[in-house]
Amino acid sequence: MLYKEIHIGQFIKERVAEQEITMERICNFLKKDEEFIEKVYESKSIDTDLLLRWSKLLEYDFFRLYSSHLILYAPPSAVKKDAKKSDKIPYFRKNIYTQEIKNFILKRIQSGEMNQTEIIREYSIPKSTLHRWLQKNTDNNV
Incomplete structure (x- = not known):
């Protein structure tokens, strides 16, 4: 995906089709x-409030789709070392790499589409993280 x-x-x-939930x-x-439901489709x-309600109804975190997009396609920010963190909104220390993202990255390496250096540079994934994924993937395939 x-x-x-x-x-x-x-x-x-x-x-909705997977869960077979009635209209x-x-x-x-x-x-x-x-009519409103059809317009949503x-x-x-x-709206995020509506998306939250859909996530609860369908027991699926639709917000992860957007988080995954940010991890894969947003350019890395030029973070200042002395930048002050906000006390008013949550601060997330690490990116969340879902299994789908890991599979996507590993597939690009295995297919020869990109090499490890290109992955690290393109997606700002730490070298040690990528090597850990590759090691686990190798261990699981043996």
């Missing part, structure tokens, strides 16, 4: 009508 283009409505619709249950949970983006 590639995270470059996210059409959240399509992901939601696919998850009646969706409408009751979200307190919306069928066609939407490339939706």
